Amino acid sequence: MPASQLMLSKAKAGFALRPGRKPSFQLLLVTTLAAGLLTTAGCKHGVAISGQGSISSASGIRDCNRQTAPCRYEVEGRYQETFTADAAAGWLHDAWESCQTPEGNQCSFDIPAETVQQFKDAEIPSAVARFRRPIRPLFRNNSGAYLLPDNPAARQLAWLVEEVSGGSTTSTELRQHFHPDLLARLGESSIRDDINSIRNGTDNPAVRDLVTATPVFARGLIAPASGNAVGSFVSLATEYSDDALITSFSVQHNFPQGGSNTAEPEKGLRLNELGARFAALASDTSMLVARIDNDQCKAIYNLRGDRPQPTGSIFKIWVLGALTEEMRVKRISPNTMVPLDADEIVPAGSSINDVALGTQFPLRDMASLMMGVSDNTATDHIHELVGRKRVEDTLKAFRHRNRQLMTPFLSTNEQFHIFWSLSPNEATAYAQGTEEQQRDILTNTIEPLGPVMSFPQANQDALFDSSWAASADDVCRAYAGLRKFNNRSEHFELMDQAMGSEAVLLWVRNRWDRVWQKGGSLANADGNYVFTLSWLFESDERGAYVVIMMANNRDGSPIDAARAFSIASRAEEILFAR
Secondary structure, eight states: OOHHHHHHHHHHTOSOOOTTOOOOHHHHHHHHHHHTOOOSSOSEEEEEEESSEEEEETTSSSOBOTTTOSEEEEOOSSEEEEEEEEEOTTOEEEEEESOSEEETTEEEEEEOHHHHHTTTTOBOOOEEEEEEOOOOOTTBOTTSOBOOOSSHHHHHHHHHHHHTTSSOOOHHHHHHHBOHHHHHHHOHHHHHHHHHHHHHHOSSEEEEEEEEEOSSEEEEEEEESSSOOOEEEEEEEEOSSSSOOEEEEEEEEEEOTTOOOOOGGGTTOOHHHHHHHHHTTSSEEEEEEEEEETTEEEEEEEESTTSOEEOGGGGHHHHHHHHHHHHHTTSSOTTOEEEOOGGGOOSSSOSOTTSOTTOEEEHHHHHHHHHHSOOHHHHHHHHHHHOHHHHHHHHHHTTOTTGGGTOSOOOHHHHHHHHHTSOHHHHHHHHHSOHHHHHHHIIIIIGGGOSOOOOOOOOHHHHHHHSOEEOHHHHHHHHHHHHTSOTTSHHHHHHHHHHTSBOOSTTGGGTOSEEEEOOEEEEETTEEEEEEEEEEEEETTTEEEEEEEEEEOTTOOOOOHHHHHHHHHHHHHHHHTO
16 A cells, blocks of 8 residues: 555544554644645644543643633644543543543653644644543443343343242233243243242342343343342243243242353463463464553453454444444434334344334334344344445444455345355355455345345355454454443443343343443354354443454364353453452
8 A cells, every 4th residue: 555545544543643652743744634624823733622521731831621622732842741631520531532642541742843843834633532421331220220121021021020029920920921832832830830939039039130131032130139149040032022922931040149151160260371271262263352441452461363353243343333323423313113124034043033024123122132132134124224335434433454354244134145045156256356346246146136035055165254354453443433422322322222232241240330242153053163252341440341252163163152151251250350
């Protein structure tokens, strides 16, 4: 890439140099020109405020507050300044933007005088102190008790908690809440026995750990509302309907509070030891444990974090990011109702395909289905609603460094056509083609096919080579991008609930203010030969951390998912103990 193009591409990403790196005023100038900010008022720099707070300067002559912001200053001679962001009451400093050297709530500049002189008549974009409101933990009321969302599966879990607070459960009640097929398979007496066991073993029952809260699947620990007595871990699935009858139900009794997914072999291991364990699970692995600080991913442990890997359903993070941006700019309303469309039905990996066509889904439910149960039909409805270009724009906005591996950004049906529908030669041509060639095949061959309706092929290698791909670093930057949205907005609330609808790990919601999660896989008859996991764990006190794990076996051999979950669980414990 020519140097001028390289500088421009960096400039479009914003002026943010790594700590300890020499500033490039060529980069600054390109940024200024690209922004159309060239003036004749002399070389100026300044600071701006997003949210509520103030900025003090080490020199004492460049202070700025909410009333005077944005603040601009003449720069003469060596430019050496450190700004400190101070949050207003009820606010927290979140990040510095367009800062040479950000560190916590401080932003420093050190520019040689001769470089400053080169920028006479230039007005450099301001450094921005971004403030946010404290985190509102998902699914909690003001006292900290779990408050279940208003969706079909969560309503059934709420009914169960209320049911075990009272007397016996009648056959009529069972038929009102459980699907006839499940009653026939398990038997009324067996289900009643499970409910009675919860009732008899739990005084003053309440949900003490909510692991899953999606529209069709809920999991949580029902235990006494106070104290540390054991409880019952309940998993239930429902139809997506007004009745929302329970179609799957299981209970683990005598389940401890404060439980962990860390298996005995991983207990006590350090991050480098966990990385070695994970590396042994597949032929190609990467693992990143990092802190998000000033929108940057700062590695705590990094095993090939820059290596692109197949993402599986982690690609849906960028789809959700595009949806959130569309809501932010008000092209899409958070209150949108999405009708179930036959053209967006995906034959695999969906829980809503039996719902009547035309059924109106709240966008909130579609987003939670996409992220919480990785529903492919919900994903394709959102992909269609937002549009391919908007998702591809989000890759750029989230600083994805392997965009060429994600574009054209396919829907799930389109990706599955490469696996199931195209001839082996066509699938290989797509997988090995340039982006221009891929877009041509997409437009002329794949899109006319509509949804996947038959399965004549099994192009596993082409699926592997053409599927969405990103590095662990890219995934971390996507989490950082989602965090930047205004956390008191409707669009953030919808995104937050979608990202947080499945925690996977036990008890983490009780340790962190915010838990986001997305994983993915590609599978064959033997199991998952691509397996990916990612979390964001955040609290106002501790900060924001990610755990990202990506593994694949090109030969199709299965990956030990249980061991991967144990490794991730131990990594979270290490972060919480920091």
